Amino acid sequence: MYARSTTFHADPHRIDEALVYLRDRAMPALMGMDGFVGLSMLADRDSGRCIITSSFEDLAALHRSASEMRGIRARTADVLQSPQALEEWQIALLHRERSAPEGARTRVTWYRTDPDRLDPMLDAYAESIVPRLSDLPGFCSVSVFADPVEGRSAAAVTFADDAALEQASAHLAPLLQELGSQYAGEVTDEATFDLVLAHLRVPETV
Numbered sequence: 001m002y003a004r005s006t007t008f009h010a011d012p013h014r015i016d017e018a019l020v021y022l023r024d025r026a027m028p029a030l031m032g033m034d035g036f037v038g039l040s041m042l043a044d045r046d047s048g049r050c051i052i053t054s055s056f057e058d059l060a061a062l063h064r065s066a067s068e069m070r071g072i073r074a075r076t077a078d079v080l081q082s083p084q085a086l087e088e089w090q091i092a093l094l095h096r097e098r099s100a101p102e103g104a105r106t107r108v109t110w111y112r113t114d115p116d117r118l119d120p121m122l123d124a125y126a127e128s129i130v131p132r133l134s135d136l137p138g139f140c141s142v143s144v145f146a147d148p149v150e151g152r153s154a155a156a157v158t159f160a161d162d163a164a165l166e167q168a169s170a171h172l173a174p175l176l177q178e179l180g181s182q183y184a185g186e187v188t189d190e191a192t193f194d195l196v197l198a199h200l201r202v203p204e205t206v
Contacts (some may be wrong), residue, residue: 001037001091002062003055004023005154006073009136010048010080015017018079019196026072027199030054033068035061038200041158042106042193048190051108052076055091059112062088064120089145090121094140094174096200102199104140104195105165106158109176113185115151121183122146122153129175133157152188158195165192185204 010018023042030036038055054069077084095184113121122144133139138160145154159165180187 001055001094002059003052003053003066003089003091003162004062004069005051005087005089005145006076007085007087008048008050008052008077008080008082010050012045012048013078015043015048016047018050018076021075021079022072022197026076029068029072031185032067033061033065035064039197039199040195040200042108042192043196044191048080049052049193050080050084051193057062087147089147089154091143092146093130093142093144095127095134095143097139098136098141100140100158100195100198103161103162104158104198105162105192106156106195107165107169107190108154108156109187110189111153111155111185112179112188113151113153113183115148117152117183117185118146118148118151121179121185123185124179125155128179129172132172132175133168135166136164139168144156153175 012049019041022039027039030039035057037057040053042051056065074083125144130142133142140158140160142155159168
């Protein structure tokens, strides 16, 4: 499975307008596309940073969507009054414990390591971190995107609310630090968002 993520740095007051466009206009168009399996939107309502991700069942479906998605991105950029930064990923891991409620919060952590170390690091994440996430109160889902060529990954963990997310972060911090040290992984960025749209049919990988 593959995903295309677009990051915007927007006027925070325009986030809800973009959400309405994605939900009411873009989503019906995407639902009819062969191989489409999901759309999500993360938003930081203070800074205006937004990440919109569309997911597809294989690389061919991702490529077939390019023209239509280009138009959707352009319209979203107009609404948000923001430039756009596009990235394409493999979906390396996805586990959903429960649907995210209104008010759910997602923390995204971007990592970089040597490309040869990426797969072992992701395997270790699945084996050591995901089971612990599932045991924590308020846990909803985790997804990990990977760029094998560059050795980059992005892990998004969603909890029901801020309190659950902060409690989990404190609990998992030593484990994540150990994992990063073991595989020479470097955290290149980290941010917390509201999960404002989650329409996902992506199959489980765990």
